[in-house]
Amino acid sequence: MVKILLGLVVAIAIALGGFFGFEFYVQHRVAAEVEAKFEQLRATGRKASHGKVSYDLLSRTITVADIAAELAAQPPVSVKIASFTASGVSQPDPTRFSADTIEATDVEFDATIAAQAGWSLTYRAPRITVKDYSGPAGPQRPLVSSSAADVYRFALEQFAAVTSSSITTPSLATTISVPGAEGAQAIDYTYSGSGLALRDIKGGRIAAATVERAGFTANIQQNGKTEKIGGEFAGMAAYDFDSGAAFAIIDPARTNDDNYYQAYRQITAGAYTVSLPNGMRMRIDGITIDDVGLRPSKLQFPQLMAIIESVRQFGAKPTPVQTGDMLEKIAGIYEGLHVGNAEMRGLAMESPQGPLKLAAMRFNLENGKIGEFALEGLDGRSPQGPVKVGRFALKSLDVANLMRMSSQFSNPAQKPSPDQVLGLFLLLEGAEIKNVIAPYKDSTAQVNIEDLSLNWGQFVGPIPSKAHLTTKMSGPIDATNPGLKMLVAAGMDSVTMNVDLGAAWTEGTRTFVLEPAMVELGGLLTASARVSLANVPREVFSTNPLQMAVMAAQIEAGTSEITLRDLGGVDLAVAQFARTQNVSPDAARRAIIENLRTAGATMAATNPDAMAITDALIRFIENPRGTLTVKLTPQGKVPAMQLVPALKTDPLAALARFQVEASTRR
Numbered sequence: 213m214v215k216i217l218l219g220l221v222v223a224i225a226i227a228l229g230g231f232f233g234f235e236f237y238v239q240h241r242v243a244a245e246v247e248a249k250f251e252q253l254r255a256t257g258r259k260a261s262h263g264k265v266s267y268d269l270l271s272r273t274i275t276v277a278d279i280a281a282e283l284a285a286q287p288p289v290s291v292k293i294a295s296f297t298a299s300g301v302s303q304p305d306p307t308r309f310s311a312d313t314i315e316a317t318d319v320e321f322d323a324t325i326a327a328q329a330g331w332s333l334t335y336r337a338p339r340i341t342v343k344d345y346s347g348p349a350g351p352q353r354p355l356v357s358s359s360a361a362d363v364y365r366f367a368l369e370q371f372a373a374v375t376s377s378s379i380t381t382p383s384l385a386t387t388i389s390v391p392g393a394e395g396a397q398a399i400d401y402t403y404s405g406s407g408l409a410l411r412d413i414k415g416g417r418i419a420a421a422t423v424e425r426a427g428f429t430a431n432i433q434q435n436g437k438t439e440k441i442g443g444e445f446a447g448m449a450a451y452d453f454d455s456g457a458a459f460a461i462i463d464p465a466r467t468n469d470d471n472y473y474q475a476y477r478q479i480t481a482g483a484y485t486v487s488l489p490n491g492m493r494m495r496i497d498g499i500t501i502d503d504v505g506l507r508p509s510k511l512q513f514p515q516l517m518a519i520i521e522s523v524r525q526f527g528a529k530p531t532p533v534q535t536g537d538m539l540e541k542i543a544g545i546y547e548g549l550h551v552g553n554a555e556m557r558g559l560a561m562e563s564p565q566g567p568l569k570l571a572a573m574r575f576n577l578e579n580g581k582i583g584e585f586a587l588e589g590l591d592g593r594s595p596q597g598p599v600k601v602g603r604f605a606l607k608s609l610d611v612a613n614l615m616r617m618s619s620q621f622s623n624p625a626q627k628p629s630p631d632q633v634l635g636l637f638l639l640l641e642g643a644e645i646k647n648v649i650a651p652y653k654d655s656t657a658q659v660n661i662e663d664l665s666l667n668w669g670q671f672v673g674p675i676p677s678k679a680h681l682t683t684k685m686s687g688p689i690d691a692t693n694p695g696l697k698m699l700v701a702a703g704m705d706s707v708t709m710n711v712d713l714g715a716a717w718t719e720g721t722r723t724f725v726l727e728p729a730m731v732e733l734g735g736l737l738t739a740s741a742r743v744s745l746a747n748v749p750r751e752v753f754s755t756n757p758l759q760m761a762v763m764a765a766q767i768e769a770g771t772s773e774i775t776l777r778d779l780g781g782v783d784l785a786v787a788q789f790a791r792t793q794n795v796s797p798d799a800a801r802r803a804i805i806e807n808l809r810t811a812g813a814t815m816a817a818t819n820p821d822a823m824a825i826t827d828a829l830i831r832f833i834e835n836p837r838g839t840l841t842v843k844l845t846p847q848g849k850v851p852a853m854q855l856v857p858a859l860k861t862d863p864l865a866a867l868a869r870f871q872v873e874a875s876t877r878r
Contacts, residue, residue, distance in 0.1 A: 246276055258283050273299040283363065294318035298345075309349045314342035336385040344377040361462055361513050368459045372416035379410040416455035423448040439489040447482030457506040461548070466508035472550045472578075476504040490564065497558025504551055510580075511548025515541060532626075536619035543615035547580035566593040580612025596654055602647025607667070610639040630755035634674040642667035657688035657706075670716070672753035677717040677724075684710045686734070698788045708734030717748060723770065724748045736781035744770030745852055769850040769870075776832070776840045783836050805830050819864045821872035828874035838878050844870040 250260045263278030279293040293316045300312030321335040348370065383406050407424025427444035457475035460466045484496040519541045530538070554577075559570035571589025575582050590601035617635060621628050648661035662684040670678035686708040691700045699707065710732040717724045726743040745767050752763040783797075790800035812826025825842060832840040850869050858866035 246274075271299055272301045273297060274301055289321075289323045289363065291322075292318075292320040303349065307349055308346060310346040311342075312344065314345050316340045332387075332389045334387040336387075337381045338383060340379065340381045342376050342379050345374070346376070347374040361464075364513070365459065365462045368416070368455050368462070371455055372459075374413060375415075376413045377411070379413065381408050382406065384408050416459070418453040419451070421450045421453060441486065441488050443484065443486035443494075445481050445484035448480070450476050450479045452477035460508040461506050461511050462513045463508070464512075467512060469508040472505035472507050474503060474505045476501070478502050479504065491562075492564075493562045495558070495560045496556055499554075499556050501554045502552040505549070507548040507550065509548075510544050515544060519545075532619075539615045539619040543580065543612040546577070546612040546615065549577055551575070551577040568592040577611070580610060582606070582609040582611055585609055594651065597651035597656075598649075599651070600647070600649040601645065603644065604646075605644040606640060607643065608641035614639050631674050634755055637668060637676050638671060638674060641669055652688050655688065659685065659687040661685040672717075672750055674755065675753040677753055678715070680714040682712050684708070698784070701788055701791065704735075707736075708732075710734075717753075719750060722746065722748050724767075725770075732779075733781070735779055736784065737779050738777040739775070740777075741772065741774045743772045746770045765851065765853055767852040769846050769852045769855055771843070771845050773841065773843045775842075778832065778837050778839070780837075782833055786833070801833065805833055808833070815864055819868045821867060821870075822864060824872055824874045828876050831876040835876070835878065838876050841873075841875050841877075843873040845873075846870055 246262065246265045250262055259280070259282040261278075261280050262276050264276075266275045267273065268275075274297070276296045277294070279296055280291070282288070282290040295317045296314070297316075298311040298314045302310045304310060316337075317339050319335070319337045319340055323333045324331065353366075353369070406426070407422070410418050410421050412419035425444065425446045426448065427442070429440065429442040432439045432441065452474075453476055454474055457473035460469065460473050479499075479501040481499040482497075484499065486494045488494065519538065554575050556573045557571070559568075559573070561568040569589070569591040570587060573587050575585040577583075584605055584607055586603060586605040587601065588603050590599075590604065592599050614636075617632065617639065620632050643666050645661055645664040648659075648664075650659050650661075651657070652659050664683040664685070666679070666681050668676035668679040670676060686706060688706050689696050689699050689704055691697075710730070712728045712730040713726070714728050715724070715726045724745040726741065728740065729743065730738065730740040732738040747766050747768045749763050749766055752760055752767070754760045754763070786797055786801045786804065789804060790797045793800060793803070795803070808826055808830055812823050815822035815826070828840055828842070832838055844867075847869055855866055855869075
């Protein structure tokens, strides 16, 4: 029995000795492999070093201390890691490396965003944990050059070959430094986030990236003065990130690729607060951005670097040429971005001028155009008092070309041409305002714009040949206005007005029609009209005054129809006449009718059609709440340009060139 036990002890001793001997051998092999990888990095001109390497055979854990690497790229990049530990490591094939868990502590990443501009970026993380990692055992290809574009392209290729169930860090600190030229703006921005997590990384995609909470501070130096700002936000998340979109704008082979590639499916952020200089504070309840895409043909990496370099060269006062060049580059960025929908909710701002609130701001962007830019629920103050806007929207705003056209106006010594000024109409298709309440002058009365909408289009050169205006508004009556004394005398202190005006030119028939043309004064009358012009040539839509005048001579008057509907205005006019003449309303009505008959008889001697209009007016006044219609049909060709001065000097002679039809109805 003793011999058996002794033999067993010897066997165990031999086994343990062999185990530790094998572990020692494996550790040396792992250390050699790690050193070989670092030597590969140094062979490409990069600085790379590490401290002690250890390996635990039972847990298959590799630990590497004091890692430091520096890439002599343009811009340069450096990384430091106090300790790198990979547990449960394996190598399923010679080209892949896997680990159950990877943990890096005291990670520092420093990069120069633009070397010549001096912009720098720094990341600091106390710990980064990677779960279920699988990736290349080494670089998939050698780094071709040290240029920024090739470095980023190299990093994206490596990232696309990595899979992981999660990457987390308890906190992350980011510092961005943007030094300014003499007299220009400089920014030092520090961001600290907690609870940062990336989930489901595979094939260059990240299913979700979340941050529980983050805060930032910034020192902004401008004109020798330092201002501090700060803020924080909660619950930021980005879903379905695809590095393929970023790779596309770096790939020089994609410079003619006009497709959009989705970079994010959605980005959200919770409550966001900011403290600004001069006691200003701002809060946003939430932000949502859907479907963010990049377009390689318009958004190339060298272009972005060129913008940064341009900012550095500008100094305090950029020249008109520099400004134009910068605006052209920014226009390209707008054309290279796609945003399906962006929404900001619950904006509140405190300032010395008073509070400002905005319920929501929304926009979308494609091909350099904002389909609709809308502000909703605006509540602020003006010097005269509080102002509220239910909704303000711009429709189809061409931001990219607005940037380009702005460059044409950047030189104060060069006055823009009429074509350039009118060209601004091409950048916008319309505007809309709803539910506006604003003070009237310095009084306590208010103007209420229930709806105002203006649209235009169908351009001939820079001039729109189609437009439509609708508005419904109410406001106080200005008692100091002589033209409104009749309404004030009638006891009215406010009036409501509805307007619906439309105009369009048809090239095929060479006609221009004003329709609809309706104006309603609440409680008084409604006036509507249809006015047409014939033989309107395309050349009349010109910014050349001489050409416009020559072409306008060809325009002929068409059939026109005017309709008045009495809503109480006739009785109001009769009552006012009665007050001024100190007679009864019935006597005043009879006097008005008699005056019309006398005037009509006088005009009929020159133009018999005048009596038809007079008779219709008399019936309109005799029978209130009725409708008066006058139709004018030209007899032969009536040049419109000759008609306008004739209406001023001899209206009866001008009227004689038309067949007149006048009627009334209840």
